[in-house]
C-alpha cells in the first residue's frame with residue numbers, strides 16, 4: 091500500500107502510548123489501530139487477536155494494511171506549532187541575535203522585492219518538512235504574502251496539501267503602516283527615511299481588507315480536510331477599529347480562530363501606551379472594545395503583558411502562544427510564564443519564524459517554557475514537563491478549535507502522532523517519558539510521523555516530497571534571494587542609526603514592567 095493514502099488501516103503494535111491523563115513517566119504498552127485517518131482503538135492485544143484470527147470490532151471485517159512494530163518505541167500526540175511564519179524559511183542561520191525591530195528590517199517580506207511562485211512553494215514545503223521531521227503534525231502559518239498575490243496564496247495552500255501536514259492558515263494583514271509602530275521614530279528619523287521603516291506586513295494597496303479576508307475564507311474553506319482557516323490581524327496596534335470589528339464579526343459568525351502578535355518587544359508595548367490612551371494604553375482593553383477578547387483569540391508572544399491584563403485574559407478564556415526561542419534570539423525578553431499558569435490561561439507554544447528561532451522544534455520550545463519559568467518565579471511549582479507537553483499539543487488544539495480532533499491519542503481523534511525511538515541515548519535509561527521528551531529529546535528520536543492516518547515521515551525521511559530535488563531547487567533559488575538580502579542590508583544602512591536611537595530611547599523609558607533581566 092502506498093504511503094499517500096489515509097483511507098487505509100494501520101496498526102502500531104506493542105508501543106508505549108503517551109496519555110496526558112495516564113502514567114506520564116512510564117506510559118503503558120498498547121496497540122493503536124488506525125482506520126481511515128482516525129484512531130479507532132488504543133488498547134493492548136489488538137495485534138494478538140488478529141494473529142489468532144479473532145475479530146476486531148473496529149475493523150468491521152477489514153484487514154490491516156500495515157503493521158508498525160512498536161517495540162522500544164513511544165507514541166506521542168503530534169505537536170501543534172501554534173505560531174509560525176513560512177515567509178522567511180530560507181533565511182535560517184542568516185542573523186545573529188539582534189533586537190526584534192532590527193531583525194524585522196532584515197528578514198520580512200516588505201523589505202524584499204516580490205518573490206517568485208517557485209520560491210514560495212519551495213519555502214512552504216521546506217518549512218513544513220522541518221516541522222514534520224520534528225514531530226509537528228499541525229502548524230499555524232500566519233503567512234505574509236507581500237505584495238499580496240492570490241496566485242501565491244494558491245501555491246502555498248497547494249504546497250501544504252502536497253506535503254501532508256495539517257495547517258491552520260491565516261493571512262497576515264494590517265492597515266496601519268509599520269513606520270507608525272516604533273516609539274520616537276517620528277521625532278528621531280529625518281523625513282526622508284521615515285517611510286523606509288516597515289513591519290511584518292504593510293497595508294495592501296487599494297484593497298479593502300475586510301472584504302478580502304471574508305472572500306478568501308469563503309473561497310477556500312472547504313478546500314481540503316487538513317487545511318483549516320483562521321484570521322490574522324498582524325498586531326492590534328497596527329489594525330484599525332473597523333478592520334478588527336470586521337474580523338471579530340467574521341470570527342463569531344464562522345467560528346474562526348484569530349491569531350495576532352501582542353507585546354512581543356518593549357517597543358511594541360510602549361507604542362501602545364502612547365497611541366492607545368483612550369484604552370488606558372492597553373491593547374487588551376482595545377481588543378475587548380472591538381469584540382475580540384474571547385476564546386477564539388490567540389495572543390502570540392505576550393511577553394510584556396501587565397499582571398492586570400493577564401487576569402483579563404484568564405477571565406476571557408483568551409489563549410496565549412509563547413515563543414521562548416524566538417523571544418530570546420530577538421532580545422525581546424522573557425514572558426511571565428508562571429503568571430499565565432497561575433491565572434489558568436490556556437498557553438500554547440510556537441517556534442516562530444525560521445530566521446528568529448531558527449528552528450521548527452517544539453522540543454526546544456517545551457524545554458525553554460518549562461525552564462524559563464524559573465526566571466519569573468524561582469520557588470518550586472508548575473509548569474511541569476507534562477504541562478509543557480500539554481501546551482505543545484492540547485492547548486494549541488484548543489486555541490485552533492481542534493480539541494475534538496488533535497492533541498491526544500484517543501479513539502475518534504485524528505491519527506496525528508509521532509513514534510519516538512527509545513533506543514536513542516536520550517531515552518536510555520528510561521526514567522520518565524514526560525521529562526525526557528521535554529528536557530532530553532532534541533528531535534533526533536522522531537522516527538515515524540503520521541498525519542491523518544498517512545505516514546508522512548518513515549525512517550526519518552519524508553515520504554510525500556522528493557527532498558533531494560527540493561534541496562537542489564532551493565540552492566538555485568538562493569542565488570536571487572542572497573542578492574536581494576544584500577540590497578536590503580545596504581538600504582538599511584541609511585536608517586540604522588535612527589532605528590538604534592529610537593530603540594535606545596524606548597529602553598530608557600519606564601513603562602512600569604520589565605521583561606529583560608537588567609539591574
Ligand SMILES: [Zn+2]
Nearest residue numbers: 175351390442
Ligand atoms: Zn510571529
